[in-house]
Amino acid sequence: MAWRNRAVVVVALISLVATACGGDDADDGAGGPTTTVAGTSTSGTTGDTGTEPTRLSVVAEDFSFSGAPEQVEAGVFAITFENAGAVEHELAFVEIGDTPLDEVGAAIAPTLEGGPFPDFLENLAIPAVAEPGQTVETTALLGEGNYAVICTLTGAVPEPGATTTTGGGGGPEEGPQGPPHHELGMIQPFTVTTSSNPLTLPANDSAITARDYDFDVRISAGPQTVNFVNEGPDQVHHGVFFAFNEGVDETAAEAALLAFASSEDEAPPPPELDLPTSETLPHTGVFSSGLGATYEMDFQSGRTYAVVCFIQDRSGGPPHLVAHDMKEIFTVQ
Numbered sequence: 001m002a003w004r005n006r007a008v009v010v011v012a013l014i015s016l017v018a019t020a021c022g023g024d025d026a027d028d029g030a031g032g033p034t035t036t037v038a039g040t041s042t043s044g045t046t047g048d049t050g051t052e053p054t055r056l057s058v059v060a061e062d063f064s065f066s067g068a069p070e071q072v073e074a075g076v077f078a079i080t081f082e083n084a085g086a087v088e089h090e091l092a093f094v095e096i097g098d099t100p101l102d103e104v105g106a107a108i109a110p111t112l113e114g115g116p117f118p119d120f121l122e123n124l125a126i127p128a129v130a131e132p133g134q135t136v137e138t139t140a141l142l143g144e145g146n147y148a149v150i151c152t153l154t155g156a157v158p159e160p161g162a163t164t165t166t167g168g169g170g171g172p173e174e175g176p177q178g179p180p181h182h183e184l185g186m187i188q189p190f191t192v193t194t195s196s197n198p199l200t201l202p203a204n205d206s207a208i209t210a211r212d213y214d215f216d217v218r219i220s221a222g223p224q225t226v227n228f229v230n231e232g233p234d235q236v237h238h239g240v241f242f243a244f245n246e247g248v249d250e251t252a253a254e255a256a257l258l259a260f261a262s263s264e265d266e267a268p269p270p271p272e273l274d275l276p277t278s279e280t281l282p283h284t285g286v287f288s289s290g291l292g293a294t295y296e297m298d299f300q301s302g303r304t305y306a307v308v309c310f311i312q313d314r315s316g317g318p319p320h321l322v323a324h325d326m327k328e329i330f331t332v333q
């Protein structure tokens with residue numbers, strides 16, 4: 001996937017290795033909303049919200065969305081994204097201009113492989129990705145535009161009785177893949193109308209700001225809500241986090257990260273990387289300039305971390321880490 005590409009490889013690798021090591025503690029979703037979003041209007045605009053976030057509840061199943069209205073006003077959204085399916089799903093808002101829905105998939109296919117972004121894809125926000133049974137809450141910005149709500153992930157529902165993990169010492173192994181979920185029905189129109197609402201996340205002490213091409217990191221130790229915003233001005237960015245083992249300083253962390261990023265996909269992760277901790281750090285969603293969302297994160301005092309962008313330029317090409325050295329290595333006080 002364009003906006004996942006190497007990132008998805010890295011993250012999948014981390015996730016699988018951590019799972020093999022017994023580090024899997026997936027949310028069970030118990031107590032979360034189940035069938036509560038049916039009341040969300042399927043037409044018309046949201047009310048006059050002032051500066052209050054507009055509530056937006058979306059449920060993903062295999063393979064459809066429900067709950068998303070057809071039209072909202074631009075601004076700040078308190079999003080609840082529930083995955084009621086059996087495979088991972090994402091909530092992506094992709095600006096499509098006047099492109100017919102059934103032509104969007106073919107138009108963005110090259111983008112998903114690292115190629116150029118189509119001209120119509122000005123605004124892009126992927127605020128949430130949810131594992132099966134997981135409900136994700138985030139506060140996100142959406143700017144004016146004619147969008148589609150889509151899921152571009154490719155995981156296929158496992159056959160009944162199929163083993164999805166190899167218990168004994170097997171290498172990392174991806175689950176069965178299939179066509180992108182938007183080809184299976186996970187695409188629907190979504191219009192964001194102009195408004196006077198400010199496109200600003202609620203004020204927060206913790207923030208990661210992405211720019212062309214670096215990160216500004218302001219975080220502290222402990223659990224916290226982090227505002228992630230892309231200030232561009234032109235390119236699309238995200239933030240993928242890596243934690244390094246105790247005693248690994250920033251110089252060693254940078255060397256290990258760059259070696260890993262330029263290695264073969266099958267190469268084992270470097271020993272400096274703390275896989276279980278990296279696995280529990282959510283990577284941010286993907287955002288075009290001016291957009292962003294909040295993420296619940298937990299950093300440990302004295303540890304060294306990296307935040308990296310693997311998205312390519314709008315004209316296509318290598319990930320920003322490779323083409324523009326877009327990363328920040330930081331040690332938490």
Ligand SMILES: [Cu+2]
Nearest residue numbers: 236237309320
């Ligand atoms: Cu980037």
